[in-house]
Each structure stands twice: as C-alpha cells, then as structure tokens.
Amino acid sequence: MAREAGDIACEIGYTPLYIARDQIELDAWAFPAEAIIETEVPRYDDIPFVIGIGENAIRQKLAQRYANKISFLSLIHPSATFGRGQRKAAEERQGVIVCAGARFTNNIQIGNFCIFNQNATIAHDVVVEDFVHVAPGSVISGNVHIGLRSWIGAGAVINQGTESMKLSIGADTVIGSGAVVLKNCEANSVYAGVPARRIK
Ligand SMILES: CC(C)(COP(=O)(O)OP(=O)(O)OC[C@H]1O[C@@H](n2cnc3c(N)ncnc32)[C@H](O)[C@@H]1OP(=O)(O)O)[C@@H](O)C(=O)NCCC(=O)NCCS
Structure with missing residues (x-):
C-alpha cells in the first residue's frame, strides 16, 4: 500500500x-x-x-x-471522480488515500485516514467513519453508514439504505471479498457470501 x-x-x-x-x-x-x-x-x-x-x-x-x-495530507489520484464539492471535502481530511478510478457521487462524509482503493464506488449520502478501508472494486450504494475501522472487501457490494435509516456496517467489521450485503451488519464481526451472512 x-x-x-x-x-x-x-x-x-x-x-x-x-x-x-x-x-x-x-x-x-x-x-x-x-x-x-x-x-x-x-x-x-x-x-x-x-x-x-x-x-x-x-x-x-x-x-x-x-x-x-x-x-x-490526503492523496487523491487524478483519475478519481467526485460529485460537487466532494473532492475538496476529501482533500480537507487528514491522511485519506483515494486510488485510481475511485468514484464518489454526492453528499458523502469521509472520515480521516480512510483508504478508497482502486475503482471503489461510493454513492450519495454515505457516511464513512475514520480508518475505514474500502478495497478495490467494491460498491457502496446510497445511504450507507460504515463504522470506524471497518474493512469492505474487494468487489463487495453494499446495498442501499434509506434516507431515514441508513444501512449500517458496524465498527471493526470486515465484509468479505465479493459479498453482497443486504442488511445491517453488527460491529466486531465478519460477514461473507451472497447474500452476506455473519461467519465470525
Ligand atoms: C471474509 C474473510 C475476511 C474471512 O477470512 P478469515 O476470517 O480468515 O476466514 P476463513 O478463511 O477462515 O474462512 C471462513 C469461512 O468463510 C469462507 N469464506 C472466506 N472468505 C469468503 C468470501 N470472501 N466469500 C465467501 N466465503 C468466504 C471460507 O470458505 C470458510 O468457509 P468454511 O468454514 O465453510 O470452510 C476473507 O476471506 C476476505 O474475504 N477478506 C477480504 C480480502 C480482500 O478484500 N482483500 C483486498 C485486499 S486490498
């Protein structure tokens, strides 16, 4: 890295x-x-x-x-794309790394020291707490809340929450590569599979 x-x-x-x-x-x-x-x-x-x-x-x-x-500083690859105001918001954070091809749409809150790996996609109204790692190719749909230090595995898809109730990934939780998350995930857990189930 x-x-x-x-x-x-x-x-x-x-x-x-x-x-x-x-x-x-x-x-x-x-x-x-x-x-x-x-x-x-x-x-x-x-x-x-x-x-x-x-x-x-x-x-x-x-x-x-x-x-x-x-x-x-925050390091942002020039090929990353951002909705209005989002690049500046990411630049103003501390220690964020945005890799090539990552995409951010609109009204996303990014924590400090997060990593958005290659081709990760973050949709509207997502909240990403500090020290999160979003691995290559994963897709975070709209209205999702990703807890402190969580890891979203490569190619995982997190389905959307709603405006009134974000889909929540608890703190210190790992989502396995290729998982499809349909529901809230508890903190301190490991989820994998399609649909994602708690395995640890
Ligand atoms: C989910 C994950 C964290 C589990 O790792 P682990 O805790 O070491 O778990 P294990 O390898 O012991 O696997 C436990 C079980 O889950 C299954 N499993 C592991 N990863 C899985 C995945 N991604 N999808 C579906 N099943 C998975 C294993 O086959 C095993 O099943 P079994 O008990 O029936 O044999 C890990 O496999 C993973 O996907 N990590 C993310 C990797 C990644 O995204 N890397 C990007 C680097 S930038």
Whole structure:
C-alpha cells in the first residue's frame, strides 16, 4: 500500500520519501526511491505524510503516535471522480488515500485516514467513519453508514439504505471479498457470501 500511495504522490507532482520501520527493513529496501528509518520522521515536520498501510488498526496506531507532531495530507489520484464539492471535502481530511478510478457521487462524509482503493464506488449520502478501508472494486450504494475501522472487501457490494435509516456496517467489521450485503451488519464481526451472512 505504501508503494501504491507513493505512486499517487508521484502522479500529483510530489517526490515520495518512504519510511522503514527499523534498520533491518531499511537495509532490505529494494525499491528505487529514497527511504528513511521511522525514528527520523520527527525531523521531517515540514513535509506532509500519509500512512500507506492497509490494516486499519495499525494505521490508527501510527496516526495517534504522530498526531500533532507531523502533518498529514490526503492523496487523491487524478483519475478519481467526485460529485460537487466532494473532492475538496476529501482533500480537507487528514491522511485519506483515494486510488485510481475511485468514484464518489454526492453528499458523502469521509472520515480521516480512510483508504478508497482502486475503482471503489461510493454513492450519495454515505457516511464513512475514520480508518475505514474500502478495497478495490467494491460498491457502496446510497445511504450507507460504515463504522470506524471497518474493512469492505474487494468487489463487495453494499446495498442501499434509506434516507431515514441508513444501512449500517458496524465498527471493526470486515465484509468479505465479493459479498453482497443486504442488511445491517453488527460491529466486531465478519460477514461473507451472497447474500452476506455473519461467519465470525
Ligand atoms: C471474509 C474473510 C475476511 C474471512 O477470512 P478469515 O476470517 O480468515 O476466514 P476463513 O478463511 O477462515 O474462512 C471462513 C469461512 O468463510 C469462507 N469464506 C472466506 N472468505 C469468503 C468470501 N470472501 N466469500 C465467501 N466465503 C468466504 C471460507 O470458505 C470458510 O468457509 P468454511 O468454514 O465453510 O470452510 C476473507 O476471506 C476476505 O474475504 N477478506 C477480504 C480480502 C480482500 O478484500 N482483500 C483486498 C485486499 S486490498
């Protein structure tokens, strides 16, 4: 995910600097781009960062570790498309990553440090809480609420809720790849299949 985030940064004119967790990871860094060790991060308080880590809980832990020490920008691939005002709203969040081909329609609330992977589609009146990951090709229909740290698997479809009652995906819930969600999903659970059923 970090390398993918770096590619988006390049697309929009930045020169990415990658962070290795420790000296061992730095020594093993074979990607043709500059990297530093994590302990050096506080010295770079004049450049903006994103956390290119797909795992929601780890992304949250790092966001908390560096809160008020460094600044976070939102990285948005130029091929992503947005309804009126939505691009600006996404840009104003902290640490959001929007990958190539993602589509956002209208009146969507995006949390901080969310990842919208390639070709994800987010429809009208959706609320996405902080630290959510929407995997490639998934479709979030209108009037859906996605809870804190939830993971929507690749190619999953979340059916629409209504204006008065959004379809709700609880916090810390994982929706399996290819699932079709028709009803609310409880928090701290795993759902999979068509139609999606709770498996854990
Ligand atoms: C749903 C998921 C989280 C379950 O992972 P897990 O907790 O490790 O569960 P297991 O692999 O032990 O599978 C448990 C059962 O669910 C089934 N299952 C797992 N994933 C499934 C899926 N996506 N759709 C339907 N059934 C699934 C397994 O076949 C197994 O069934 P069984 O008990 O009858 O053998 C995982 O398979 C998944 O889909 N993750 C999302 C992957 C993804 O989107 N990656 C994108 C990367 S950007």
